[in-house]
Amino acid sequence: MFKHQVSYRVRYADTDQMRFMYYGNYARLFEIGRVESLRTLGCHYTELEKTGVWMPVIDLQSRYLKPAFYDDELVIETRIPSLPAARILFEYEISRTDGVVIHEAKTTLVFLSCSTGKPCRAPDLLKSALLPFFH
Amino acid sequence: MFKHQVSYRVRYADTDQMRFMYYGNYARLFEIGRVESLRTLGCHYTELEKTGVWMPVIDLQSRYLKPAFYDDELVIETRIPSLPAARILFEYEISRTDGVVIHEAKTTLVFLSCSTGKPCRAPDLLKSALLPFFH
Amino acid sequence: MFKHQVSYRVRYADTDQMRFMYYGNYARLFEIGRVESLRTLGCHYTELEKTGVWMPVIDLQSRYLKPAFYDDELVIETRIPSLPAARILFEYEISRTDGVVIHEAKTTLVFLSCSTGKPCRAPDLLKSALLPFFH
Amino acid sequence: MFKHQVSYRVRYADTDQMRFMYYGNYARLFEIGRVESLRTLGCHYTELEKTGVWMPVIDLQSRYLKPAFYDDELVIETRIPSLPAARILFEYEISRTDGVVIHEAKTTLVFLSCSTGKPCRAPDLLKSALLPFFH
Numbered sequence: 001m002f003k004h005q006v007s008y009r010v011r012y013a014d015t016d017q018m019r020f021m022y023y024g025n026y027a028r029l030f031e032i033g034r035v036e037s038l039r040t041l042g043c044h045y046t047e048l049e050k051t052g053v054w055m056p057v058i059d060l061q062s063r064y065l066k067p068a069f070y071d072d073e074l075v076i077e078t079r080i081p082s083l084p085a086a087r088i089l090f091e092y093e094i095s096r097t098d099g100v101v102i103h104e105a106k107t108t109l110v111f112l113s114c115s116t117g118k119p120c121r122a123p124d125l126l127k128s129a130l131l132p133f134f135h
Numbered sequence: 136m137f138k139h140q141v142s143y144r145v146r147y148a149d150t151d152q153m154r155f156m157y158y159g160n161y162a163r164l165f166e167i168g169r170v171e172s173l174r175t176l177g178c179h180y181t182e183l184e185k186t187g188v189w190m191p192v193i194d195l196q197s198r199y200l201k202p203a204f205y206d207d208e209l210v211i212e213t214r215i216p217s218l219p220a221a222r223i224l225f226e227y228e229i230s231r232t233d234g235v236v237i238h239e240a241k242t243t244l245v246f247l248s249c250s251t252g253k254p255c256r257a258p259d260l261l262k263s264a265l266l267p268f269f270h
Numbered sequence: 271m272f273k274h275q276v277s278y279r280v281r282y283a284d285t286d287q288m289r290f291m292y293y294g295n296y297a298r299l300f301e302i303g304r305v306e307s308l309r310t311l312g313c314h315y316t317e318l319e320k321t322g323v324w325m326p327v328i329d330l331q332s333r334y335l336k337p338a339f340y341d342d343e344l345v346i347e348t349r350i351p352s353l354p355a356a357r358i359l360f361e362y363e364i365s366r367t368d369g370v371v372i373h374e375a376k377t378t379l380v381f382l383s384c385s386t387g388k389p390c391r392a393p394d395l396l397k398s399a400l401l402p403f404f405h
Numbered sequence: 406m407f408k409h410q411v412s413y414r415v416r417y418a419d420t421d422q423m424r425f426m427y428y429g430n431y432a433r434l435f436e437i438g439r440v441e442s443l444r445t446l447g448c449h450y451t452e453l454e455k456t457g458v459w460m461p462v463i464d465l466q467s468r469y470l471k472p473a474f475y476d477d478e479l480v481i482e483t484r485i486p487s488l489p490a491a492r493i494l495f496e497y498e499i500s501r502t503d504g505v506v507i508h509e510a511k512t513t514l515v516f517l518s519c520s521t522g523k524p525c526r527a528p529d530l531l532k533s534a535l536l537p538f539f540h
Contacts (some may be wrong), residue, residue: 017285022164152420294432
């Protein structure tokens with residue numbers, strides 16, 4: 001399994017009038033987890049797109065265990081539990097700096113050809129970057 | 136079961152560089168579905184909050200069947216499948232005007248006392264508004 | 271001068287922990303004002319883009335006179351004070367339903383060729399739609 | 406004058422279908438510039454709020470010189486040109502890593518008492534932090 005951590009500071013833009021991070025704004029955190037975890041593997045999302053592949057999210061499952069508040073410094077842990085084939089699964093665990101897990105989520109993404117809009121296989125660039133973590 | 140429909144126009148603010156509505160922006164649509172469906176029952180979210188109750192989302196499940204595009208006029212169908220107790224479940228089906236369903240989602244919300252931050256029972260205002268739909 | 275009004279309901283997604291609409295979220299309201307005002311002239315933004323023209327904002331001036339709160343039903347008045355040439359100016363006045371003006375803003379947009387990314391003239395579709403208001 | 410720099414990575418969440426950062430999303434960058442510049446002075450926004458003071462934006466002026474694109478790493482330079490009194494002015498210059506300035510903006514904020522909602526003077530915490538830069 002591949003794991004990666006990145007931190008995120010909650011902004012005023014993220015909060016709502018309950019003083020919580022708005023439930024829709026966690027999607028940005030998952031995106032940051034995905035992109036930054038792949039970047040550490042030398043696998044830049046912009047380069048994946050240049051190979052003609054888009055990766056839209058087709059499934060999202062999110063559990064809000066505790067609220068996140070303004071100025072909290074969160075840790076986003078991203079995991080890729082298996083090698084991608086027609087799809088790629090990302091799992092996320094978001095914690096406060098005191099270690100308390102406040103959020104768990106999963107997203108499934110597919111690979112689409114930018115030109116045809118049809119599903120395609122995972123790019124070699126991505127598979128070869130992940131291969132060392134799965135043997 | 137209680138059902139309600141409201142329309143939503145996709146804005147530039149909602150799109151991303153794939154030309155799709157960004158996956159995090161559907162949460163706004165679910166919020167609109169929840170609030171406008173309750174409003175038709177005479178149950179205004181601002182009045183629920185005035186009774187000292189917040190309703191944070193604790194679980195979200197989203198299936199992105201087809202993309203939504205700029206200027207699409209979507210129909211958000213919101214369903215409340217059962218009477219609320221400690222929690223309330225909302226189900227959503229988002230369609231294009233040609234009737235094609237592009238998104239399905241579920242959210243679970245809890246009731247929190249604004250003053251203590253602790254879970255509480257569903258407000259009577261909400262339960263009595265929904266009661267006629269469940270017998 | 272061309273004038274148009276459209277209403278907007280403030281959502282939880284728009285609020286921040288001051289309980290105000292977040293200052294960055296007014297941009298969505300201006301966008302709605304622009305697009306819906308042009309739509310009433312039969313001038314659809316998607317059709318303008320199909321003629322190969324993008325209209326990015328190059329200047330924004332915003333005055334926050336009073337806060338907007340959750341569930342407020344705002345009226346966005348959009349004005350086009352002059353015929354577009356290399357640029358188009360939109361002015362906005364946002365009011366509560368009691369008539370109190372809470373926000374004033376101006377945006378300047380340019381016309382860009384989608385293919386070259388270079389500035390171009392205002393599309394004929396847009397100019398001919400606006401012409402009757404300026405003589 | 407007080408100056409500060411912080412970097413920002415443009416996310417998919419920030420882009421729109423022109424492939425540009427959506428014009429409304431720059432407000433988040435200015436917020437980051439304000440908060441992180443004050444943090445380096447030991448002046449935490451959360452602590453300012455604990456002294457009973459809110460700082461809403463009352464004026465925003467933004468010039469979009471060049472677009473920002475997905476995954477661009479931007480530098481936000483924030484300047485406070487004068488000591489705050491009833492208001493505080495922030496100026497921003499946003500550059501790409503190649504040094505090209507793509508955006509210039511100014512925001513004016515006022516100080517509001519959280520309890521009364523009325524204007525108040527700049528908190529001493531903030532004034533004493535800035536004083537060394539203005540003599």
